[in-house]
Amino acid sequence: xxxxxxxxxxxxxxxxxxxxxxxxxxxxxxxxxxxxxxxxxxxxxxxxxxxxxxxxxxxxxxxxxxxxxxxxxxxxxxxxxxxxxxxxxxxxxxxxxxxxxxxxxxxxxxxxxxxxxxxxxxxxxxxxxxxxxxxxxxxxxxxxxxxxxxx
Amino acid sequence: xxxxxxxxxxxxxxxxxxxxxxxxxxxxxxxxxxxxxxxxxxxxxxxxxxxxxxxxxxxxxxxxxxxxxxxxxxxxxxxxxxxxxxxxxxxxxxxxxxxxxxxxxxxxxxxxxxxxxxxxxxxxxxxxxxxxxxxxxxxxxxxxxxxxxxxxxxxxxxxxxxxxxxxxxxxxxxxxxx
Numbered sequence: 001x002x003x004x005x006x007x008x009x010x011x012x013x014x015x016x017x018x019x020x021x022x023x024x025x026x027x028x029x030x031x032x033x034x035x036x037x038x039x040x041x042x043x044x045x046x047x048x049x050x051x052x053x054x055x056x057x058x059x060x061x062x063x064x065x066x067x068x069x070x071x072x073x074x075x076x077x078x079x080x081x082x083x084x085x086x087x088x089x090x091x092x093x094x095x096x097x098x099x100x101x102x103x104x105x106x107x108x109x110x111x112x113x114x115x116x117x118x119x120x121x122x123x124x125x126x127x128x129x130x131x132x133x134x135x136x137x138x139x140x141x142x143x144x145x146x147x148x149x150x151x
Numbered sequence: 152x153x154x155x156x157x158x159x160x161x162x163x164x165x166x167x168x169x170x171x172x173x174x175x176x177x178x179x180x181x182x183x184x185x186x187x188x189x190x191x192x193x194x195x196x197x198x199x200x201x202x203x204x205x206x207x208x209x210x211x212x213x214x215x216x217x218x219x220x221x222x223x224x225x226x227x228x229x230x231x232x233x234x235x236x237x238x239x240x241x242x243x244x245x246x247x248x249x250x251x252x253x254x255x256x257x258x259x260x261x262x263x264x265x266x267x268x269x270x271x272x273x274x275x276x277x278x279x280x281x282x283x284x285x286x287x288x289x290x291x292x293x294x295x296x297x298x299x300x301x302x303x304x305x306x307x308x309x310x311x312x313x314x315x316x317x318x319x320x321x322x323x324x325x326x327x328x329x
Contacts, residue, residue: 065249
């Protein structure tokens with residue numbers, strides 16, 4: 001009598017239950033580790049970075065000009081300013097970048113002081129919607145989408 | 152001994168083959184649905200782009216000094232295979248290295264940085280556009296850059312599309328007022 005144990009049906013139900021609970025736990029844990037998807041134009045904003053097209057130039061007088069040649073509005077622009085052995089990152093919003101971003105065909109042209117810099121890498125920042133519906137910005141990878149200006 | 156054998160045989164029964172299949176397939180479907188839901192935003196979709204054959208050509212730029220004000224005319228020709236709805240125009244001027252010139256033309260006034268045509272410019276058509284800088288600080292234009300614009304239907308919506316692949320730049324010599 002004592003050797004009977006659990007019936008095969010109960011054992012199967014228990015097994016499946018444990019597997020489902022474990023899978024759900026691991027999924028929730030893994031999801032917390034990964035970044036929440038930001039959607040723009042019905043696709044992940046990381047893919048939209050591929051569609052961004054802009055040109056930039058820096059005049060000897062210290063005027064930085066950026067033109068949005070593509071069809072993706074550029075919400076903000078990050079500038080990685082490299083000098084002698086170090087670098088700092090600035091956001092062009094501090095230099096008069098439009099609050100609503102640079103739309104199709106738009107131009108940004110302002111005096112920006114890159115003192116001591118010998119290289120500036122501009123990388124676009126886009127804005128999209130999270131799955132919860134809020135707005136969130138996403139900085140495109142400067143190594144893949146950065147625009148290099150040699151000063 | 153006989154009793155033991157019977158007990159061992161009984162415990163080998165497990166889940167039936169049919170239930171095994173049902174469980175396996177359901178698990179696969181559920182896993183597939185979860186992964187798809189999670190990764191669906193990474194499925195590439197076609198970007199908003201102009202067709203390859205869009206092209207414009209600046210056939211002439213004429214600068215004039217009218218009463219001390221700079222005025223210039225651009226002869227633009229559609230030498231591509233598609234209609235064009237307008238263009239973005241920028242210039243390198245004496246006031247800035249990149250100036251939006253669209254607001255200085257009749258077709259671009261109040262259009263938010265673009266020159267839009269009343270009717271689309273068809274292939275082989277050409278037209279002249281006048282830019283009047285009277286009342287502005289622009290006294291010299293060194294170069295102009297034009298990006299054609301098209302209107303395309305995407306997802307049942309009429310969308311403005313910038314044709315950056317067809318961008319052209321023209322150096323303008325002697326376009327100034329003293």
